[in-house]
Amino acid sequence: MKLNEFVVPEAILPELKAESKESAIRQMVASLKTAGKIREVDEEAIVSAILKREELGSTGIGRGVAVPHTKHPSVESIIATVALCHDGLDFESLDGEAVYILFLLISPPDRPGDHLRGLETITRYLKKDDFCSFLKQSTTQSQVVDLLQEADENLV
Amino acid sequence: MNGSIVLRRTVRLKITQGLHIRACSNVIALVSRHSGQVRITYGDKTADASSMFDLVQLAAVPDSMLELEATGDDAEQVLNELEELLSKPEEPSS
Numbered sequence: 021m022k023l024n025e026f027v028v029p030e031a032i033l034p035e036l037k038a039e040s041k042e043s044a045i046r047q048m049v050a051s052l053k054t055a056g057k058i059r060e061v062d063e064e065a066i067v068s069a070i071l072k073r074e075e076l077g078s079t080g081i082g083r084g085v086a087v088p089h090t091k092h093p094s095v096e097s098i099i100a101t102v103a104l105c106h107d108g109l110d111f112e113s114l115d116g117e118a119v120y121i122l123f124l125l126i127s128p129p130d131r132p133g134d135h136l137r138g139l140e141t142i143t144r145y146l147k148k149d150d151f152c153s154f155l156k157q158s159t160t161q162s163q164v165v166d167l168l169q170e171a172d173e174n175l176v
Numbered sequence: 177m178n179g180s181i182v183l184r185r186t187v188r189l190k191i192t193q194g195l196h197i198r199a200c201s202n203v204i205a206l207v208s209r210h211s212g213q214v215r216i217t218y219g220d221k222t223a224d225a226s227s228m229f230d231l232v233q234l235a236a237v238p239d240s241m242l243e244l245e246a247t248g249d250d251a252e253q254v255l256n257e258l259e260e261l262l263s264k265p266e267e268p269s270s
Contacts, residue, residue, distance in 0.1 A: 081228045081229065087197065132192075132193045132237065132238065133235075135196065136195070136196060136236070139197065139232050140233050140234075143228075143229045143232045143233050146229070147229050
């Protein structure tokens with residue numbers, strides 16, 4: 021699976037300003053709504069589901085990365101957006117460190133394999149120091165889109 | 177792997193949503209209570225069971241066969257606990 025198969029380019033937030041985990045999640049879900057990938061009527065339910073999932077344990081998985089996610093029947097295939105929080109965000113991460121890179125995923129409930137492959141793709145790319153470093157330095161949507169494309173083509 | 181004892185076991189993953197992030201967190205918490213090293217292999221990928229990034233990259237789906245490998249004096253105990261964790265379904269939220 022490649023990032024361009026499920027990351028929605030127009031929903032990328034290259035300079036997220038968030039005071040809290042909830043604020044970050046709300047802005048990312050709203051961005052997917054603005055991009056036309058989720059319906060307004062589903063927005064609050066999706067935010068609530070993601071926040072409920074966070075209560076079970078943070079999806080801040082270390083290396084300055086968080087992957088908030090949920091499964092929701094309103095999506096027919098896995099979708100995701102990326103946000104960069106250049107000031108760092110307390111996400112109650114496993115390693116206790118601030119989060120700078122967020123990938124938010126929404127996937128259909130009946131396809132756990134797609135969800136797992138999406139997470140696999142994200143973590144495989146984020147394990148590369150260069151990719152992480154370039155991503156953190158990005159400040160525009162087009163820079164992030166270009167970087168994701170280069171990563172998909174194994175150029176980073 | 178270092179250590180005088182290396183034990184291996186094959187288990188079928190029964191967690192309903194596969195080896196998702198919360199399941200990986202549970203594996204890491206379990207492994208951290210033991211002194212030896214633990215690795216999990218699925219297909220052609222092998223993960224250090226103390227690494228979230230490694231474990232997530234296995235992308236192990238429900239019903240997959242996982243090869244567990246543990247070192248150290250408590251290797252058998254950690255394999256027993258891991259087998260119990262991985263062999264029972266949990267609630268579907270991930």
